[in-house]
Amino acid sequence: MRCLPTLLILILPILKAASVLDYGAVGDVVSINDAEMTSNSATLYSPSGLFTFDSVGKIVCVQGGGVSGMGLKSTISAFTDSRHVVLAVEASTSIVGKRAFWGTDDTRAIQMALNGNNGGEVLFPAGLTYLIDPDVSLHPANSTTLTIQGTLQAMGAASGLNAVIDCSNRSDVRIVGGTVQGDRYVHLGAAGEWGMGLMLRSSLRVTVVETTFRDCWGDGVWVGDATWDQDTPSRDISLQSIICDNNRRQGMSVGSVIGLDVTGGLFENTNGTAPSAGIDLEPDYGVNRLQNIRILNVTTHNNTGGGIWIVPARLADRAGGDVSISIEGWISDEDGNATGSYGLHPGLRFAAGGGTALLNPLKGMISVAHSQILEPFAMGVAFDNWSSLHPTVILEDVKVVSANRTGSGYADFGWSPEENIAAAHSAFVVSAIAADPYGETGWIEFRNCASEAGFYFHSSDPTKKIKAIVLP
DSSP states (O other): OOOOOOOOOOOOOOOOEEEEGGGGEEEEEBBEEEEEOTTOOOOOEEEOOOGGGGGGEEEETTTTTGGGGGGGGEEEEEEEETEEEEHHHHHHHHOEEEEEEEEEEHHHHHHHHHTEEEEEEEEEEEEOOEEEEETBBOOOOOTEEEOOSSSHHHHHOOOEEEEEEEOOOOSEEEEOOEEEEEEGGGGGOOOOOOEEEEESSSSSOOOOEHHHHHSSSEEEEEEOOOOOOOOOOOEEEEEEOEEEEEEEEEEESSSSSSEEEEEEEEEEEOOSSOOEEEEEEOSTTTTTTEHHHHHHHHEEESSTTTEEEEOGGGGGGGOOOOOEEEEEEEEEESOOOOTOSOOOOEEEEOOOOOTTOOOSSEEEEEEEEEEEEEEEEOEEEEEEEEEESSSEEEEEEEEESSSSSSOOOOSSSOOOOHHHHHHHOSSSSEEEEETSSSSSBBOOOEEEBBOTTOEEEHHHHHHHHOOEEEEE
């Protein structure tokens, strides 16, 4: 008689995401857009009538009610009626029709959830807004997934450098969905410009999918290096269909990374302080890296300083600097604005960074392909002080439509007024400036690039050569 083999069935537990509510987070932020206060009074009035007895004791942040019209942060000390509460401090500035919000500080409770689920999934349930202290920040553990179905709202902070989510020195973190809202409208002073939605410094294999970062005092997203020596760049970062909207300094800044994929997504309405670009690829130190960067099918829109900036000059502070950047399928829509700085407002700007000479040659290549720059404020593409020590640049099938969209766009290349006006009304501009100590620009190829506004290659010094070629 033959014996049948024993069938062994393993029943594995189904892992469930840990909810931040189970760790004491409440997500009870209430927001209004009709706040009124009078200077030297602690009464907060709102016609919306959303105040309740439960509002007492909650942290409250009020736009414009602080010193010199900055944010006001306090607690609600007394409930009068649904339209009036009394704060613990008086307003320094009278306001009408401003933003305000109040709620429970969820920072500690959410951090407990993150600490208690190292390597697991942490859920932020939908329909709730969670109040976060950006000076403390949320610090995910390695290999943790943050599934954000609600909103993380930063309370007002006075420091100029902080983040709502800080993934510095973290690896294999995944952030999915939700909205991260900065403290731009309730910031407690004018200090700094580095209040970030998401900080990625010396981060490894971090993925962000369909998350919105808006209203940050600094950048929606910062990718760089956390170390004192600045020799540990972030690596293998993937940003998929993210949105950076109405941030004060940049939509996204990239200071040091090896391996960055930005796929899809929207970077728009950056305004407030320079550079105000949608995306700025700009290292601060010679030991930083801009390598294996791929930007695919993104859109930039209405960014004051322009759509994309590429400023690799500081990499030349040391020998052996290497740049590899690929941009494809990008659409720039109405980027650049008269309130921008630097006198240049293109859809795409290549710059030497302060106009200073490079110390060493930069190797590598920058390519932009199959992209459209629609209705820029001034020129479509500008090469500013692009010396012979910069890497090769190839633009292929880049179309500029309706350059200088209002006719009032301007440029300042250090040329005569007539020459600057001509440049501002052109599609593609390459400049060699007399202050450049080198005899020529870096090599630039325009392949099948077109616009009704044409090309403008110019040097205010006839001894400086423009090394650019236009190919069909």
